[in-house]
Amino acid sequence: MENWKALAFLLASGQGFVLSLSLIVRGARGPKQHIFLGLILLVLAQELLNAWGIQVHYHQQPDPFRFWNYQSYLVLPLSLWLFARLTTSPDFQFKKKYWLIYFPVVAEVGFRLFWRAYASSSNVKRPSLLENPIWFFLTEILPIAGMVIVLSLYAQKLNRFRLAWQQQLPVFSARHYLRLYGLFGFLTVLTFLWFAGVILEWPIFPVVNLLLTVCLFGLGYLGYLDHSFFMLPSLHKQKSADKPEFAQYDDLSQLQHLMAAFNQDGLHTRSRLTLEDVAAHLHLPVRYVSYLVNTHCASNFNNFVNGFRVQEVIRKLGDPKEQHKTVLALAFESGFNSKSTFNQVFRQHTGKSPSQYLQLQK
Template sequence: MSSPNPILTTIIFVFAAQAIVLGVLLLTKRPRSQSNTFLSLLIFFFALMALNIALVNVLRSYNMMDTFRYVQLELLYGIGPALYFYTKSITDNDFRFSKKDLIHFVPVVLEFIFYRTAFYRLGSDGLYQTPAHPYTKYYLAEQWLGVLSITLYTIISLVVLFRYQNWLKQRFSNLENKSLNWLKAPIIIYSAFWIGWNILSEIDRFVFDRGLREMYFLPAFVGVAIVSYWIGFKGYVKARTKTSGYSSRKTKSDDSTHNPKWASKITKVMESKKPYLDPELDLTKLSELADLNPKQVSHTINRSFSKNFYEYVNGYRVEEFKQLVAKPENRKLTLLGLAFECGFKSKSTFNDAFKKTTGKTPSQYANQQKKESEKKHSVAP
């Protein structure tokens, strides 16, 4: 165990307590939603883990470690299920948590009971004994199974998130407040923490005889407390535009719903009516303009143009931008202003689409066009 550090311990207490407060606010936020419930649980489990370490240091400073073994707060097995069901809830509006899903939280109940037994008390203390106590192997097995649980649930959560984002790109040309990119960071951080923590602890134990513990123990949990507070704050204030029709279950594509003539029909609509100038253009709107159903339009874009809907529409917007930026009368306008005229809705989407299409940033392209224009004028008679 690390030596008592009142400054780091106080920081952990402050951020972990604030995270729990945010979790309570999420739980009571109106209108109530199951996504907020699971995010609140996720924050609670991580904040509890940080508080657990802070409590360890306080009790140790008063030589009360024997008491701590009876009030262990860490609940590893709740993190994975909370993360998974939060991801499911926030990506799929039709998902409803059912009684059969409660089985995912049975391990955390068993973990709570385990911490109240001699297997935990003697096993955890045995880590610091030579030779180790016979129960230590049970304690280590419980810890590593907890890490495995978090890892597996994280992988599944990321799969759900990536499928959702791919589905969005098949239906929407702008993804603001829909893509949930901000959620990737906490998912990965929460998973990586315990994997890295246990690996580092084992290296420290066997290679350095716990000589590095002072360097990483409390600072690591300061980070956990801060990240828990951050995700709570982000989850509380972050809104997203509701989308319907998505299911996390993978559906089979129907290759028979494709006709090469539809490609020219869609192209004609895009070039003559320029629907891509509408920032809210989605698959349904384009399908109505092309007099086709959404499935036909989506599969045609995928097969005939080897793009998803998002890439296809934004490709037209990029070309429109290139035409506008080449006109001398537009040089006084900002690049972002021109991008908005072309149907883009945010700077990040514009920069991303432009770089993927041209291999250059918008400013690099504009500067190149300006230099070429000046060069032509300088050599003109």
């Protein structure tokens, strides 16, 4: 049994290293959020490799490679904070100077290596750094506190992001919830167990190792199938609510009229519908209609209209009276004017191609 556990730890940590390094390389060439998700997974893979070392008594070997000295838990809250900002704040731009926040990580690893070298060169046995209460606080307690704070802020950002995202999707499925809250939920459970083991001294580290093993395998397969699964879509930044030129209009009332024009009058089924067409239908200024969509729906006009069109296609796919029609015919009836646009928009809003969605329904 112990051998199987050690093998599982080793395989899961190996998969975690491969996935984290691939994310870091991808982030160096593209969206920076990949880098910080990769750094999070790198620390978790290191932790599981350490569990493997304990399991097979690697640490007690005469001359082991002390890979655990290169691990820092401070990476977790710092990387999660940057990952949260990059994925939930449309206006946040990563700058090179932000790398300076990792200075405590470099300082921790550097001092740990120095202390190890000093202890090895000395004839006097030196105590472990963890026996020093200040070091223990800085390297064990502070990262936990940081994770609690960052997770609290991340939860608020995710909830605001969800409200904006739901405005752009006709159906908010369980897959969307998993994509939005999956990583957050995993790290929340992990932080709670971490707190219980370090602060409360509960014997829960076997549970932590099991959780890391299962999740690194799961995240690994998700990463291979869809490397952008936890990379949230880009939402259009909401414009300022200040509207002195439209002060005579009641936003709530006009927003209800706007939604009724699509939900009841079916404006979206008109091919090549324009913002001017909607404004004329509502007898409102074009700029005010644009303001309503951008500010209150957190979207641009095209995404706003296409959301209703996708919803119309999904409704027709579930209607027995429409079963004799092809998916493309339903798309044209719902307002789309080309197959390529329909396929692209449908995948953007549902996370699946039309054929994949139809197969799941069957």
